[in-house]
Amino acid sequence: MAKKLMKGNEALAEAAIRAGVKGYFGYPITPQSELLEYLSRELPQRGGAFLQAESEVAAINMVYGAAGVGERVMTSTSSPGFSLMQEGISYIACAELPCLLVNVMRGGPGLGTIQPSQGDYFQAVKGGGHGDYKLPVLAPNSVQEMAEFVYDGFDLADKYRNPVLILSDGALGQMMEAVEFPDYDVEAHKVDHSDWATRGRRKGHDHNVITSLYIQPDKMELINQHLQEKYRLIEANEVRFESIMTEDADYLLVAFGLSSRVAHKSVEMAREKGLKAGLLRPITLFPFPSEILSQLADQVSGMLVVEMNTGQMVEDVRLAVSGKVPVQFYGRQGGMIPQPDAILHEIEKYYEEHFAAEVN
Amino acid sequence: MTQLFPEKTDDPYLYLAGDESYKCELIEEMNQVWRRPDSLIDTPMHYCPGCGHSIAHRLLMEVVEELDIVERTVGIAPVGCAVFAYNYLNVDMQEAAHGRAPAVATGIKRVLPDRILFTYQGDGDLAAIGTAETIHAVNRGEKIVIVFINNGIYGMTGGQMAPTTLAGAKTSTTIFGRDPSVHGHPLRIAEMIAPLPGAYYVTRQAVNTANHVRKTKKALLKAFQYQIDNVDGTCFVEIVSNCPSGWKMTPLESNELLEDEIFQFYKLGDLKLPGKE
Amino acid sequence: MAKIHGHISINIENCKGCELCTNECPQESLKMSDNINKKGYHYAVLVEDNCTGCTNCAMVCPEAIITVYRQTKQKRQPVAVISNVTENLNINID
Ligand code: SF4
Numbered sequence: 001m002a003k004k005l006m007k008g009n010e011a012l013a014e015a016a017i018r019a020g021v022k023g024y025f026g027y028p029i030t031p032q033s034e035l036l037e038y039l040s041r042e043l044p045q046r047g048g049a050f051l052q053a054e055s056e057v058a059a060i061n062m063v064y065g066a067a068g069v070g071e072r073v074m075t076s077t078s079s080p081g082f083s084l085m086q087e088g089i090s091y092i093a094c095a096e097l098p099c100l101l102v103n104v105m106r107g108g109p110g111l112g113t114i115q116p117s118q119g120d121y122f123q124a125v126k127g128g129g130h131g132d133y134k135l136p137v138l139a140p141n142s143v144q145e146m147a148e149f150v151y152d153g154f155d156l157a158d159k160y161r162n163p164v165l166i167l168s169d170g171a172l173g174q175m176m177e178a179v180e181f182p183d184y185d186v187e188a189h190k191v192d193h194s195d196w197a198t199r200g201r202r203k204g205h206d207h208n209v210i211t212s213l214y215i216q217p218d219k220m221e222l223i224n225q226h227l228q229e230k231y232r233l234i235e236a237n238e239v240r241f242e243s244i245m246t247e248d249a250d251y252l253l254v255a256f257g258l259s260s261r262v263a264h265k266s267v268e269m270a271r272e273k274g275l276k277a278g279l280l281r282p283i284t285l286f287p288f289p290s291e292i293l294s295q296l297a298d299q300v301s302g303m304l305v306v307e308m309n310t311g312q313m314v315e316d317v318r319l320a321v322s323g324k325v326p327v328q329f330y331g332r333q334g335g336m337i338p339q340p341d342a343i344l345h346e347i348e349k350y351y352e353e354h355f356a357a358e359v360n
Numbered sequence: 361m362t363q364l365f366p367e368k369t370d371d372p373y374l375y376l377a378g379d380e381s382y383k384c385e386l387i388e389e390m391n392q393v394w395r396r397p398d399s400l401i402d403t404p405m406h407y408c409p410g411c412g413h414s415i416a417h418r419l420l421m422e423v424v425e426e427l428d429i430v431e432r433t434v435g436i437a438p439v440g441c442a443v444f445a446y447n448y449l450n451v452d453m454q455e456a457a458h459g460r461a462p463a464v465a466t467g468i469k470r471v472l473p474d475r476i477l478f479t480y481q482g483d484g485d486l487a488a489i490g491t492a493e494t495i496h497a498v499n500r501g502e503k504i505v506i507v508f509i510n511n512g513i514y515g516m517t518g519g520q521m522a523p524t525t526l527a528g529a530k531t532s533t534t535i536f537g538r539d540p541s542v543h544g545h546p547l548r549i550a551e552m553i554a555p556l557p558g559a560y561y562v563t564r565q566a567v568n569t570a571n572h573v574r575k576t577k578k579a580l581l582k583a584f585q586y587q588i589d590n591v592d593g594t595c596f597v598e599i600v601s602n603c604p605s606g607w608k609m610t611p612l613e614s615n616e617l618l619e620d621e622i623f624q625f626y627k628l629g630d631l632k633l634p635g636k637e
Numbered sequence: 638m639a640k641i642h643g644h645i646s647i648n649i650e651n652c653k654g655c656e657l658c659t660n661e662c663p664q665e666s667l668k669m670s671d672n673i674n675k676k677g678y679h680y681a682v683l684v685e686d687n688c689t690g691c692t693n694c695a696m697v698c699p700e701a702i703i704t705v706y707r708q709t710k711q712k713r714q715p716v717a718v719i720s721n722v723t724e725n726l727n728i729n730i731d
């Protein structure tokens with residue numbers, strides 16, 4: 001299939017239709033509104049239901065209902081809207097309903113800005129709502145991946161009966177790049193959910209019930225343990241990352257999403273100067289690629305985490321390397337994007353301090 | 361099947377009633393004129409004695425059985441006393457977050473339009489935390505049945521004021537009585553939504569007497585039939601009910617209060633009938 | 638007017654003693670027992686044989702534990718057949 005020039009948000013929306021989404025429920029918020037607009041135009045003609053809800057709160061609960069009948073459903077929003085959805089996501093996670101969520105992050109806290117940010121990392125990977133739950137989090141860094149991760153996201157959701165989050169940002173959502181949609185056979189990827197989905201009582205069966213309420217604490221504890229087992233399984237099987245020039249690296253940058261693009265550029269610039277920097281890009285933020293980071297910590301002498309926030313993923317990196325090497329942080333906030341030069345400057349500073357290297 | 365008489369009949373009343381020659385001829389399947397609907401799961405309900413929730417549950421199951429839609433129906437349970445409605449209603453059920461039942465039902469109806477959806481919500485759920493979801497679901501004319509149990513109090517959390525609590529009524533958060541200038545006014549939500557174009561059928565019923573129960577059943581039958589007929593709009597059945605525990609009364613006293621005071625404010629009857637304004 | 642025979646049975650172990658049925662019975666056929674069931678509630682019992690099977694008690698019983706029976710027409714046996722030149726007349730006495 002020929003490549004097509006598309007905005008990230010639109011590519012994601014198109015991929016969702018191709019992945020067989022049967023329901024989209026959302027609410028307009030910059031910078032993800034193109035997604036909503038695209039689906040409002042296309043989805044009803046291509047076999048799905050589109051509904052603009054009265055709020056993000058309603059939208060996520062519509063997703064809860066529709067996911068509960070075992071159909072592929074999704075919503076998308078941006079940071080403040082994602083906060084509003086946390087209640088529903090917690091319920092969805094506990095009731096183990098497969099669905100796809102998209103957060104096209106913007107600068108916060110509060111109403112913040114409409115420019116790109118990565119300030120929702122904690123909210124995305126540590127739970128976000130109340131109670132102990134996790135979402136597999138996929139972090140694309142290109143328009144192509146905005147599209148591809150939709151298929152992965154739905155498949156993961158169906159496989160684990162868990163909501164899956166695509167954590168993007170305003171820049172990726174708005175930028176135009178060439179994108180190629182993979183062949184994807186929706187029927188072949190269909191998972192039979194009829195044993196738990198509430199599609200109307202099946203003949204000869206008792207009713208199906210979807211709930212997140214187990215009033216007896218011992219029962220609720222079992223539910224918690226069951227969820228945790230599932231998350232361990234996800235950690236064992238689904239870690240994804242990208243290594244760039246790490247084979248011979250003695251200094252490692254760690255960045256995800258948009259900042260990994262900038263960091264990539266900085267690593268290339270450092271290499272030109274003879275500095276052996278490398279980049280590890282976590283693609284799944286949960287499960288976090290801790291093992292590879294721990295291995296790389298034995299190889300490199302230091303790490304630099306680059307994020308568009310005040311330092312969130314850096315905590316997970318530090319946990320992963322558990323003190324083996326110093327882990328530094330460079331970040332911009334509030335909708336500002338780090339510049340390759342500035343990151344390069346950080347790299348150079350490191351080499352000067354630690355190797356007394358003359359960097360020209 | 362129900363047990364006719366207990367083993368031990370040291371009860372003088374039972375002895376009287378247990379007259380063999382009398383009972384044998386009538387207690388037969390063919391003579392049965394009313395029995396518990398099969399879809400009402402055969403387990404004691406957790407509701408307080410005399411609580412109207414139980415009656416509303418039973419009516420819903422009678423209605424889905426009579427309309428033969430047990431296998432097409434999906435119900436949404438609320439947060440509140442009826443949070444465990446799914447333990448009694450043997451149709452597929454989802455438990456919604458507080459107030460979000462109309463949104464949850466919307467989600468299902470939009471992806472599976474041939475299913476019959478109902479939400480079952482109390483006053484705190486529907487008229488306070490879920491007001492937006494209620495109004496917008498009705499305004500979109502979602503093809504669902506909203507069953508609204510209005511007992512003017514938060515029963516499950518221990519009898520706090522609800523949006524529908526009458527002025528002057530004492531609750532655990534209005535111990536000197538609800539003062540509208542401080543606590544706001546009682547909300548007539550059915551009157552609010554009836555004028556919306558998306559509302560197809562809006563009615564207010566009760567379950568405190570046998571006749572009211574029969575009327576409520578008729579209203580529910582109508583509402584579900586409309587949905588089966590795929591009419592353009594939402595059906596809203598309010599049931600003004602009691603909460604003996606929350607009102608701190610016996611069931612009989614609570615039913616009297618309904619007749620004496622509450623129906624004066626929440627007038628029973630149809631608020632919107634198809635084709636009439 | 639012929640009297641209609643009815644009867645009810647109550648699953649007394651699930652009765653919660655709310656007294657709604659006794660209050661609603663037009664025939665005053667029901668009373669609350671002095672005994673209590675396993676849950677500790679005084680339960681309702683049919684104490685008169687004048688029940689008409691009107692279902693009022695079953696309508697208001699929150700626990701849905703009352704089954705109502707009513708004598709069906711088909712079950713009635715003619716007690717007398719009066720012959721007439723134009724037609725036969727069956728008389729039922731209830
Ligand atoms: S608290 Fe009130 S509404 Fe809740 S079950 Fe008891 S009587 Fe019914």
Ligand code: SF4
Pocket residue numbers: 643644645661662663664665666667683687688689690691692693694695705
């Ligand atoms: S069926 Fe009617 S007459 Fe018979 S006990 Fe019940 S209420 Fe009374």
Ligand code: SF4
Pocket residue numbers: 410647651652653654655656657658659680681697698699700701702703
């Ligand atoms: S109405 Fe039902 S629960 Fe209440 S006393 Fe009568 S039989 Fe018992």
